[in-house]
Every structure is written in structure tokens, then in C-alpha cells.
Amino acid sequence: MASTCLRHAMRRLAPTMRKALIQVEGRTFHTASRVSAVAGVRSLAVARSALAGGATCRTGVQRGFADSSIRSFSAAAADLPPHQELGMPSLSPTMTEGNIAGFKKNVGDKIEAGDVLCEIETDKATMEWESMESGYLAKILAPTGTQNVKVGTGVMVVCEEEGDIAAFANYTSAGIADAPPTQAGAPAAAPPPPAAPAAAPAAAPARAAAPKVDGARLFASPLARRLSREMGVPLEGIAGTGENGRITKADVEAAKARGHTGAAATTAAGGVDGSMFFPDFTDMPVKMVQKITAQRLTESKQQIPHYYLSVDVQMDKLMAARAALNRSQEKAGVKLSVTDFIVKASALSLMAVPSMNSSWMGDTVRTYHAADISIAVQTEHGLMVPIVKDADSKGLSNLSSDLKALAAKARDNKLAPADYTGGTFTISNLGMMGVKQFCAIVNPPQAAILAVGSSEKRVIPGKAEGTYEEGSFMSATISCDHRVVDGAVAAEWLAVFKKYMEDPMTMLL
Known part of the structure; x- marks a missing residue:
């Protein structure tokens, strides 16, 4: 043909x-x-x-x-x-x-x-x-x-x-993603056996018995029981607010007002739903991004053996270098942020300690030859993690422009697949929100994630004996996958990261 x-x-x-x-x-x-x-x-x-x-x-x-x-x-x-x-x-x-x-x-x-x-x-x-x-x-x-x-x-x-x-106008589709039909000539699957006949129902009592939760009896005051019959509001499922959980007149009236039908609310697992004990609430539908994020983070926490290491980084030299660079590049419209330095220091540290720039692949450990840094960005649409590609080979100015562009696209919900697919290491920075220190969850298949807290002023020993001076310190905590990275390797990475951050001129070497 x-x-x-x-x-x-x-x-x-x-x-x-x-x-x-x-x-x-x-x-x-x-x-x-x-x-x-x-x-x-x-x-x-x-x-x-x-x-x-x-x-x-x-x-x-x-x-x-x-x-x-x-x-x-x-x-x-x-x-x-x-x-x-x-x-x-x-x-x-x-x-x-x-x-x-x-x-x-x-x-x-x-x-x-x-x-x-x-x-x-x-x-x-x-x-x-x-x-x-x-x-x-x-x-x-x-x-x-x-x-x-x-x-x-x-x-x-x-x-x-x-x-x-x-x-x-009347077109219908069987659905492309349906399961494939039985092959021609192949015998059709045998129909399921008929269900066993249901047992004959017991004679209905004059009034339905109250359900027992965890073996407890149903208690109601005589007035509550009378109102229940007069109003047609079953007592089953009503949460009593009286002494020892007794259902009162007010409980029955409240149940009538909210359209109580008598069936106790149950959870998806089949247990009794405790929402009746809480104030009024609103259930919001879960967005696709939230659903997938919840699923993957749960899997990460359950399947990845996490451990955490923290270090305090003195920020005085970095803040001075940042201020000087921003002044010199003011006419060019360049304004560097602390995050720009953190990304650069992290990328260079990954090149210095390549075992941290790896992924668990089951039978192998894959080590990457470039640092693609994922940046956690919280938006009204959910948690987004855009990626700065080849961060180890970019200058601070290019990193800054890339980060700003990706953050804007994330907030506008305009990220393309190429913007968030991949990544070899993740940074989550909550320092601008005043968070001092926290532990992040590893973003699989990456081996580590860096959690950055806020900077704070501390009194430290001065250069001269018996003197004191003020210093600015930032807390950084790294979460690692112990299958890929041993504690000593993570400690080595933190030491290199601390060196770059405390002496930012070394990033230029």
C-alpha cells in the first residue's frame, strides 16, 4: 500500500x-x-x-x-x-x-x-x-x-x-484511553458469577435503633426524643453537646436547621466523620498541582531515608559585596539578591563535591556533570519548582535575570515544561518570610535539597582580645537521601558552600 x-x-x-x-x-x-x-x-x-x-x-x-x-x-x-x-x-x-x-x-x-x-x-x-x-x-x-x-x-x-x-451535533466518543477490546477470535472473558442472594432483611423495628460508635450508647434527653419524633429528625448521627455527650433539645433544633437526615457522616475509610464536632467550614477542591505535589512529597518522605545537617553562615562579606555590585550595575538595571548568591554558591559546591549532584536510579547512582538548580516558588496556584539550567557556568547577572523571569512565569502560571523538567538539586528559601530554620523534603530523584532561613544579628568575639562586634548569620539546612549521600559527604558539601558564601570573591576564581 x-x-x-x-x-x-x-x-x-x-x-x-x-x-x-x-x-x-x-x-x-x-x-x-x-x-x-x-x-x-x-x-x-x-x-x-x-x-x-x-x-x-x-x-x-x-x-x-x-x-x-x-x-x-x-x-x-x-x-x-x-x-x-x-x-x-x-x-x-x-x-x-x-x-x-x-x-x-x-x-x-x-x-x-x-x-x-x-x-x-x-x-x-x-x-x-x-x-x-x-x-x-x-x-x-x-x-x-x-x-x-x-x-x-x-x-x-x-x-x-x-x-x-x-x-x-450528536457525536460521541468511546474514549481513546479506554482499555483495548478482546482480540478477534479470542474467547470473551467469562461473566462474573452471579452474586449470592442477599439475606432476607430482618423485620424492621418500630423505630430504627441508634447506631453505636465505638460501642457507645446513644443518650438523649426526654425532651430531645419528643422533639425528634415531632420534627421528624432522627437522633442517629447527631452530636450531643449536653453532659456526657447527651443529645439536648438545642442539638435536635440545630440538626433540623441544617437538614439532618439521620445518617451519620462517614469518611472515605468508612469511619465516622468528626466534622460534626467542628465549626462551620468550606471544602476547597484540590488542584492538580496540589494533588501531585502531595502525592510525590508523601512518597518521598515514606521511601527516602532523610537526614539533615545544618550550618550557620556569616553573611557580612556577602552583603557588602552585593551592595557594591548593585551600586556598580545600577545604570544597567541589575539588582542582585541574596538568592542569586545562594544559587551560585550551591552550583559551585555541587561541582566541587559531585556526589551531591546525583540521583538514585535503583540499580545505579547517576552523577550529573552540570548543576541545574530547582528553585521552590510558592504561588497562588500551588508550589512551583522552575529550574535554572547550567547554574555553575553562569555569572551572577545572568542568574539574577533567569531567576526573575522564572519566578514571574511561575506566579503567572505560564511555566513551560522545559522550565520545570529535570533539575539536579533544589533550594527552598523562606528567609524573606522571617523563618529562622527549617527542614525541607527531598525532591526525588534528586539527592538533596537546601533549606535557607533568615539572617539575624549576633554578638561575636572581635578581632582584638576582649572585644566584641556584631555579625549577621544565616541558617542553612540540607536534607539528603542517605541511599546516595553519606553524612560525611554532605558535611563536606556544606563546608564548601559556607566557604563560598562567607568569602564571595572566591566564586569568581
Whole structure:
């Protein structure tokens, strides 16, 4: 079969020939969004193999990562005009699902290559999904607000002609990310055995018995019980505020006001929910970034053997050097921050102690030859960790401009995958918030993270005997993965870091 693109081949053929064109060895490929076989071929790559070098369709690319939107033609044996069903793209190497944050196009709108179709909330940030081709938005399959859409699952349909839009009004998708069907000729899985018949229910009592929590009895005053019957408010699940937890008249009236139904609230684990004992509250939905951050930090704390080392760094020489450099570069608009020096000192220290610039890979320990420094940035969208690439080879001025640009993109939720993918070492600085000292959680697969606290004035011995002077000191604590870095190695790294920070001129050597 010729290697001409399937789309163009199908355009040249009459509609009655389209179905015949894509029949190979008795298997028919006809789903709307991907070349998919009844015999179990579920992806374009597999379909290409099944077609024995036949026509191919284009797979788009979004910002350097594979776009899972597979383009093809026709649904239900070429009943529909030529179109594309676009599946949820993979916008980062770790992305498995995303949320639809908002569409930028409406059904019927003209789409040009490069137009933003919608915004996708990923595990890292909210990303713009750009169109790779022109056409018309014919159908939205996953509207704004749809949560946890698996990569590859159909999100929208784009057709080529404006007059074809109406044909997709009732279009539905089976979902690209569905599990593959049973192969042709293979016996279907045996149906599950019928459930055992439920036991006959016991005769209902005149009034439902109160549930027991941890074996405790239900206590209520006589007036509360009478009000319960008159108001139709079951006592079950009401938290008593009277003596020894007794349910009072006020408890029943309060339960009536909040629409109590009698069923005790339970947690996801099946236990009793204690929210009834707390003041009024508001539950906020968890964003994708928060969910992934919580998952990975929990895994880090559970799976990585952490240990912590702290050191106090005298900052007087660094602060003086910073002030002098800022004065000299004022006309150029350069304003160095303490974080710029911390990043530079950390990067140089990683080059001096390369074991710290490593990752645990299971069977191997990978040591990196450049220092890509991840910087923890707290935003209203969640915790972002953009990366300064090759920090060891950049000057303070370039580091400063890179840090400012990345921080602005993080606050505006505009980070691209290249801005946060990778990283060999992380810095978390809470010193500007007045935090004196803290311990951070290792960001896997990195081996260490540096937690930087605030500077404080201390009285220290002076140069002359019996004299005293004032000094400014900053606390720095490093958290390490003990599988990769032994305590002595981490101590060596801290000593080098302290040397660079206390004598910043050595960073220029």
C-alpha cells in the first residue's frame, strides 16, 4: 500500500471506497479519532504495523512533548465528514491526566494553526494547548471543568469544512484511553458469577435503633426524643453537646436547621466523620498541582531515608559585596539578591563535591556533570519548582535575570515544561518570610535539597582580645537521601558552600 497520508488518500476516494481502503485481513479500522481495529488495534503506531507500511496520519507535538491527539477519519464506517478527534495531550513527561481549565474556542469557531484551543491543568502547571492545524471546532467532548481526563482521551472534534459542523451535533466518543477490546477470535472473558442472594432483611423495628460508635450508647434527653419524633429528625448521627455527650433539645433544633437526615457522616475509610464536632467550614477542591505535589512529597518522605545537617553562615562579606555590585550595575538595571548568591554558591559546591549532584536510579547512582538548580516558588496556584539550567557556568547577572523571569512565569502560571523538567538539586528559601530554620523534603530523584532561613544579628568575639562586634548569620539546612549521600559527604558539601558564601570573591576564581 502506498505511503501517502491516509487523510489525502481518503479524500481522493469516493465515500463508498473509504471503508474498503482500510480493511486489512478482515479487520476494519473506522473510529473517528484514531486508527483503531475491531481486532484490538488501539493506537496509530499499532495500526501502521497492521496496515503493513500503509498510509499514516500525523501525530502533533506540543512544546517538545508528544501530543497524544491522533488524527484520522470517519466514525461508524466513514459515516461522518473528514475530521479529527483530539485527545488529551501529554504536556510533560510525568503527565498521565489533566483537567480542562477553560476553552478558548467555541463550537463553530474557525481555528488556525497556532491558535490556543484550551488551557489544560497538568501535574506541573496550567498549559495552553495550541492547534497544530486549521479547521473548525465541531464538538467539545470534555467541557470546561472536566477533571482527571486521561492522556489520549478525546477532548474535542475538529472538522475541515464549516458546513460539516452540524453533522457532529450528536457525536460521541468511546474514549481513546479506554482499555483495548478482546482480540478477534479470542474467547470473551467469562461473566462474573452471579452474586449470592442477599439475606432476607430482618423485620424492621418500630423505630430504627441508634447506631453505636465505638460501642457507645446513644443518650438523649426526654425532651430531645419528643422533639425528634415531632420534627421528624432522627437522633442517629447527631452530636450531643449536653453532659456526657447527651443529645439536648438545642442539638435536635440545630440538626433540623441544617437538614439532618439521620445518617451519620462517614469518611472515605468508612469511619465516622468528626466534622460534626467542628465549626462551620468550606471544602476547597484540590488542584492538580496540589494533588501531585502531595502525592510525590508523601512518597518521598515514606521511601527516602532523610537526614539533615545544618550550618550557620556569616553573611557580612556577602552583603557588602552585593551592595557594591548593585551600586556598580545600577545604570544597567541589575539588582542582585541574596538568592542569586545562594544559587551560585550551591552550583559551585555541587561541582566541587559531585556526589551531591546525583540521583538514585535503583540499580545505579547517576552523577550529573552540570548543576541545574530547582528553585521552590510558592504561588497562588500551588508550589512551583522552575529550574535554572547550567547554574555553575553562569555569572551572577545572568542568574539574577533567569531567576526573575522564572519566578514571574511561575506566579503567572505560564511555566513551560522545559522550565520545570529535570533539575539536579533544589533550594527552598523562606528567609524573606522571617523563618529562622527549617527542614525541607527531598525532591526525588534528586539527592538533596537546601533549606535557607533568615539572617539575624549576633554578638561575636572581635578581632582584638576582649572585644566584641556584631555579625549577621544565616541558617542553612540540607536534607539528603542517605541511599546516595553519606553524612560525611554532605558535611563536606556544606563546608564548601559556607566557604563560598562567607568569602564571595572566591566564586569568581
